[in-house]
Amino acid sequence: MIPALAAEVEHQGLKPASGSTSFGTAKSRALRPCVVLVAFLISLAILPACPRQPHVVVGCKNFTEQIILGELIAQQIENKTHLHVERRFYLGGTYIAHQSILAGRIDIYPEYTGTALTAVLKEPPGSDRKAVYGRVKSEYKQRFHLTLGPPLGFNDTFAIEIRGEDARRLHLQMLSQAAAYTPQWRAGFGYEFMERPDGYKGLVATYGLRFATPPRIMDLGLLTRTLKDHQVDVIAGNMTDGLIPALDLFVLEDDKHYFPPYEAVAVIREQTVAEHPEVTQALDDLAGNISDAEMRQLNYEVDGKKRDVKEVVREFLRSKGV
The missing domain is CATH 3.40.190.120 (Osmoprotection protein (prox); domain 2)
Structure with a gap:
């Protein structure tokens, strides 16, 4: 590419005379913008391609618990891998978050099994936690090429x-x-x-x-x-x-058991799992580590005490030693 560009420069009469350091004629001065453009193109050809830093994009919906879970996932990946994490929070409701991961705009986001079953898969509610999780995991893989991480521990019904x-x-x-x-x-x-x-x-x-x-x-x-x-x-x-x-x-009390279980899980693109298996390994360490009471307290730290989400999550992960 470089020889071709150099030849084009000489063909257009833009090559200065031997020993000359400037373009002396009016014509050559008029063509200086072209010289600048060609020089710029040559510089692009010479510059080595800069490899993009490996990264993943974590998203979440637009309420406090989701922001906390999104930050929890992001910090866990940052702590346990060498990947750069981009945060795309406040995505709106379930539909927008789901469409975002299908379109590849995000790689991971926290979801709830009951929400996935009824709002995304459009299936009737179920009351058995394991059955609902298994159904959602299977259908997400088959329909959407998405992987479900293990439940984080709490049930946010x-x-x-x-x-x-x-x-x-x-x-x-x-x-x-x-x-x-x-x-x-x-x-x-x-x-x-x-x-x-x-x-x-x-x-x-x-x-x-x-x-x-x-x-x-x-x-x-x-x-x-x-x-x-x-x-x-x-x-x-x-x-x-x-x-x-x-x-x-x-x-x-929901004494007629109307609401299905809403276990929190991480939803991950299969492509992300294939390219960065260390992500699933990092998130597996969170499995079963957040009780109902702990999630309620995390929400209170942010909503009630108005504390910074990153600080609250950092303290929680440190206390868990994961």
Whole structure:
């Protein structure tokens, strides 16, 4: 390539006379931009190709627990491998996160088995943890060429929450008991809960629930505060929400076992596993290492105490010695 470019320079009359260090004629001065361009192209040909640093992209959805899990995965990979980790957090809901990994925009993200089963695979809810995990793992591999990591340990199932004062005053423990009072209650739910097959429609059908007004749809991060401030009377949150005890909220028991298990797992592209097997080895060390109580505390450290996510995750990993 270099000889060809040099020949083109000489052909265009751009080569200076022997011993000359400048282009003296008006024509040559007019052609100086061309010389610069050709010189630039030659420099590109001479420069060695710079190898791209091996890296993986970790994504997550747009609520606190997902940010914590995304950071947990990212730090674990950074600690246990030589790979550079790019973080693409706050991807939105399940659909956007799933489409992002299918398109190769991210390599890994945390998901929940129940969500994968019902919202992604569009299959009916199941109650057996192992069966749900096995089904999702098999279908993700066959349909999407995605690998499911082992469960991280906790089960973040949906939590139908009311104020603790109301639970004590009305002597409520179970969802089936609350059905007698919901016609006087205002409900607040996230958009995804309203739309997903294991969400609102199935819940009200299973328990025969009616509400005083159509449910108020809002961002997940606003639900608990809205309930505490008496703007709504019942919400669908997460079982591991750290603000449940902090705000004196009460989780009604799902006594009809409507909600499937939601075990947290890492979803990884098969191509990433093949190219970087050390990633799965690093994440396998996290298997079973986060209990429900520990995840709730991690959420509280960020949501309740307003601590930095990276610092909270760093401390947790250090305490676990993984």
